[in-house]
Amino acid sequence: MKSFFKKYQQAKTSFWNTVSTEWKAIKYDKAVISAFFSVAFVILIVYTYIYSNEVIHEVPVAIVNQDNSKASRDYISMLDASDGIKSISTYSDLQQAKTDYFAKKVMGIVIIPKDFGKDIRRGRQTTITTFADASNMIFYKKVLVDVSVTTGYFNAGIVIKKEMAKGNSIAVASQNYSPIKIISTSLFNASSGYATYIIPMLTALIVQLVLLMGIGIINGSRREDNLLQKNFPELHHNGGAIPVLLGKAFLYSLIFAVILPLQIGIVYTIFSIPIRSSLILIYLFSVPYLFSVVFLGIAISSFFKRREDSIVFLVLLSVPSLMLSGLSFPTEGFSNFYQQLAKLIPSTPGMNGFVKLTQMEASFSEVLSEWNHLWLLALIYFWIALITLKFRISSEKKRNQSPI
Amino acid sequence: MKSFLLIAKREIRLLFHNKSIFIFSVVLPFISILFFNTLLSEGVARNLPIAVVDLDNSSVSRNVISQLNATPELEVSNQPISQLEGENLIQQLKVYGLVTIPKNFGSDLNQGKQVYVLNQYNSSLLLPSGLEIKAVNRVIGELSAGLNIKKQLKNGVYIKQAKVNLQPVTSNNHILSNPYTNYSYYLNSGFLTLFFQIFVILTTIYCFGTDLKYKKGEKLYNIGNGNLLTIILGKTLPYTLWFYFVGLVMYFSMFVFQDFPLFGSKWAVLVALLLLIISTQAVAIFFISISKSFRESLTYGSGFAAISLSFSGITFPIFGMPKVLQWLSQIFPFTHFFELFLDQTQRGFPLFYSIKPIIILVLLTIIPVLLVAKKLRNLLKQGSFLQRI
Numbered sequence: 001m002k003s004f005f006k007k008y009q010q011a012k013t014s015f016w017n018t019v020s021t022e023w024k025a026i027k028y029d030k031a032v033i034s035a036f037f038s039v040a041f042v043i044l045i046v047y048t049y050i051y052s053n054e055v056i057h058e059v060p061v062a063i064v065n066q067d068n069s070k071a072s073r074d075y076i077s078m079l080d081a082s083d084g085i086k087s088i089s090t091y092s093d094l095q096q097a098k099t100d101y102f103a104k105k106v107m108g109i110v111i112i113p114k115d116f117g118k119d120i121r122r123g124r125q126t127t128i129t130t131f132a133d134a135s136n137m138i139f140y141k142k143v144l145v146d147v148s149v150t151t152g153y154f155n156a157g158i159v160i161k162k163e164m165a166k167g168n169s170i171a172v173a174s175q176n177y178s179p180i181k182i183i184s185t186s187l188f189n190a191s192s193g194y195a196t197y198i199i200p201m202l203t204a205l206i207v208q209l210v211l212l213m214g215i216g217i218i219n220g221s222r223r224e225d226n227l228l229q230k231n232f233p234e235l236h237h238n239g240g241a242i243p244v245l246l247g248k249a250f251l252y253s254l255i256f257a258v259i260l261p262l263q264i265g266i267v268y269t270i271f272s273i274p275i276r277s278s279l280i281l282i283y284l285f286s287v288p289y290l291f292s293v294v295f296l297g298i299a300i301s302s303f304f305k306r307r308e309d310s311i312v313f314l315v316l317l318s319v320p321s322l323m324l325s326g327l328s329f330p331t332e333g334f335s336n337f338y339q340q341l342a343k344l345i346p347s348t349p350g351m352n353g354f355v356k357l358t359q360m361e362a363s364f365s366e367v368l369s370e371w372n373h374l375w376l377l378a379l380i381y382f383w384i385a386l387i388t389l390k391f392r393i394s395s396e397k398k399r400n401q402s403p404i
Numbered sequence: 405m406k407s408f409l410l411i412a413k414r415e416i417r418l419l420f421h422n423k424s425i426f427i428f429s430v431v432l433p434f435i436s437i438l439f440f441n442t443l444l445s446e447g448v449a450r451n452l453p454i455a456v457v458d459l460d461n462s463s464v465s466r467n468v469i470s471q472l473n474a475t476p477e478l479e480v481s482n483q484p485i486s487q488l489e490g491e492n493l494i495q496q497l498k499v500y501g502l503v504t505i506p507k508n509f510g511s512d513l514n515q516g517k518q519v520y521v522l523n524q525y526n527s528s529l530l531l532p533s534g535l536e537i538k539a540v541n542r543v544i545g546e547l548s549a550g551l552n553i554k555k556q557l558k559n560g561v562y563i564k565q566a567k568v569n570l571q572p573v574t575s576n577n578h579i580l581s582n583p584y585t586n587y588s589y590y591l592n593s594g595f596l597t598l599f600f601q602i603f604v605i606l607t608t609i610y611c612f613g614t615d616l617k618y619k620k621g622e623k624l625y626n627i628g629n630g631n632l633l634t635i636i637l638g639k640t641l642p643y644t645l646w647f648y649f650v651g652l653v654m655y656f657s658m659f660v661f662q663d664f665p666l667f668g669s670k671w672a673v674l675v676a677l678l679l680l681i682i683s684t685q686a687v688a689i690f691f692i693s694i695s696k697s698f699r700e701s702l703t704y705g706s707g708f709a710a711i712s713l714s715f716s717g718i719t720f721p722i723f724g725m726p727k728v729l730q731w732l733s734q735i736f737p738f739t740h741f742f743e744l745f746l747d748q749t750q751r752g753f754p755l756f757y758s759i760k761p762i763i764i765l766v767l768l769t770i771i772p773v774l775l776v777a778k779k780l781r782n783l784l785k786q787g788s789f790l791q792r793i
Contacts, residue, residue, distance in 0.1 A: 031699050043707070049726065050714050056724035075573075102757045116573075125568045128575045135581035135750040137590055138721055141534065144577060151575050158572045175518040176555065177570075180548040182521050184537055187494060189527035194720050197530045217699075308613070309424055311702045312606060316432070318710060319595060323443060329587065330500070330532045333449045335442070352497060359528045362495045369496075 011243040014234035018247030021231050025218050035213045040206055040259050047202055048271045054193030059142050062097035062106040063089035069117025079150045084142040108132040108143035120158060188360050196273050201327050203263055204354035208293050208347045209318055211252060215297035216310020224306060228396050235393045241386050249294045256290055276361040285357055285367060288374035289350040295381035296346060302388040321347045327355060349373040407628050411638025422614060429607040433650045436599040440592050441657050447588035452532050453481035454501040455490045462510030477539040494526050501525040501536040581750040589664050594718040596654055601684050601738055602709040604647050608688035609705045611639055613698040622787035632781055640685045651677040667752025676744045679765040683737035686772045693776035693783060697791040712738035737768045
């Protein structure tokens with residue numbers, strides 16, 4: 001019992017030692033401070049600003065009107081009234097429209113055929129031809145969806161008028177026209193805005209990037225100067241690495257306890273991105289996320305020789321983690337190997353859980369599976385970090401002892 | 405010429421001695437090419453799970469479910485008993501959408517009443533929700549049209565006329581550039597070339613940065629006889645050639661292995677690759693010269709390279725950005741490269757329309773180097789960065 005108490009006291013001292021040493025290392029390293037604050041805020045704000053218009057409006061589309069009837073002009077003005085398209089109908093032939101498409105003045109072409117109005121009156125089917133550029137999916141969807149919705153309404157108008165001409169009431173006419181109606185509602189992100197979609201994901205991703213960078217820089221410079229033993233003498237003890245690791249995780253969690261509410265509170269409010277969760281739940285959810293990322297960072301950073309090496313994390317890990325999280329492209333499209341690989345990255349459950357909490361109004365029980373997943377990852381990376389730390393301290397010791 | 409060769413030889417020697425440069429220029433580019441080519445090999449998302457609440461349980465409603473299941477995009481994975489349960493499934497991200505078929509759906513339909521189907525989707529995930537709406541709309545639209553035509557046939561209308569009565573105007577949609585709306589063509593064009601650019605910028609910063617970090621700038625300056633152009637070419641040209649080869653492998657993976665559309669001029673695509681490499685190297689030199697330390701130049705360089713994806717307009721069109729950012733996007737070489745690349749591969753535009761991005765890329769190569777030439781000379785004379793960290 002007494003030896004246990006002694007061990008506890010020892011662990012406690014080394015825990016607080018770690019916290020203060022690490023804090024000093026952060027405080028006096030300009031690079032780390034700038035990583036934590038400039039990257040966490042500047043990058044988030046720049047990205048949010050890029051996407052702040054949320055959706056695109058008034059995509060220019062060329063209209064080649066070969067008919068020039070009243071019906072065709074009605075159709076064009078309906079198209080123009082739709083939110084996404086701005087119709088430019090000054091083209092007399094397709095060649096002219098194509099030239100402007102090459103010059104990127106228009107993003108699509110709509111051709112209204114000859115005898116459009118006449119055919120409609122005679123009860124013959126007529127066909128509108130559209131060309132939409134799918135090299136950018138956002139333009140493509142906008143053009144295609146708006147043209148098909150307009151055509152749908154235009155059709156319904158003609159048919160229902162015809163029915164009513166036969167003496168049917170408008171209700172019966174509409175019922176005859178479409179027996180099954182579809183009511184579509186978006187549960188969250190009702191306008192399908194791009195910023196609302198991507199910023200919560202980025203917020204969670206940036207946590208991982210910034211932490212990995214910061215830890216990499218600190219550990220890299222310790223390695224450059226062979227300072228590990230001097231900074232953390234307790235690592236030599238049996239089980240001495242455990243309080244060191246816990247102390248680091250505790251400190252970084254505290255730092256993010258300040259950064260996270262600032263990020264969400266300032267950026268989300270300025271760009272009016274919804275926050276549908278309480279801070280306490282976000283904190284509770286972040287604990288295993290931060291822990292697992294810190295341990296992962298310690299484990300990986302032992303591969304770096306120089307402090308600069310860790311900065312490349314910022315760029316090299318960001319896009320793959322974003323893709324693998326399954327939030328931008330559904331995981332169903334990935335092979336089994338990548339689905340399993342994704343589970344090893346803390347940001348996968350971290351981003352999913354964060355999006356669920358802040359955007360999808362999930363209760364804590366609904367993010368419980370991600371939470372448990374993160375604890376498991378934290379545990380795994382804790383062991384790996386423990387092993388790499390031990391390994392590094394012994395190799396550093398050897399290097400210091402060997403006469404140069 | 406002699407000093408140029410000396411520097412170039414020294415650079416190649418360094419490449420095999422410096423582990424970081426070796427990893428960035430030789431190992432990681434190929435890993436990234438492998439990663440992106442295999443990650444999205446499907447290209448099109450299939451069988452997205454959705455939930456259907458069937459409150460009717462008639463043969464008609466079961467038909468709706470099997471029709472939904474038959475679409476390539478969707479798969480009915482859950483049939484919760486209540487809407488609340490279904491909404492919870494959406495919140496748990498287990499399904500991408502929830503379709504509710506109301507009570508008396510079948511019998512109302514048989515009586516000729518208008519019925520509705522409720523589709524709830526989750527736009528927190530843009531891509532799958534877009535596919536879900538499209539697929540559900542199509543299924544329900546087709547069912548509804550089928551019923552409309554059946555009704556008309558019963559009234560003695562010919563099938564041809566019935567179709568016209570349903571749809572006086574049809575639309576014939578042509579998809580240009582990416583005929584299968586394959587997401588691999590769309591995203592990988594951006595990701596592969598972006599990562600390629602990242603490796604070029606990192607390698608260039610590293611090859612100058614390691615010299616300057618370890619105070620070898622002066623030595624370099626002396627070998628080059630103080631001729632800045634010789635030094636820059638000597639240091640960068642070996643990498644230009646090497647990355648041109650890596651870029652060809654990347655092109656091979658895109659256009660041969662993955663069969664990306666290549667409708668334009670092949671020569672222009674090859675020129676684009678060269679311009680991307682040299683303009684990126686110019687940007688790297690710019691960042692080295694204005695930084696106080698190696699670390700700072702790396703931060704600028706990697707940040708610049710990473711954010712150029714967003715500024716290229718692939719994720720969100722430049723057209724939709726705030727005006728200031730639209731102007732800002734023009735200083736990123738990647739934006740112009742990507743425009744040139746898409747115009748000459750997927751869009752297949754006439755070469756004439758690609759002259760503008762080519763000229764801009766050439767300018768973006770020359771201007772950054774000219775801007776910092778004096779600073780770089782001083783930095784090399786000085787031998788090292790101002791700060792170590």
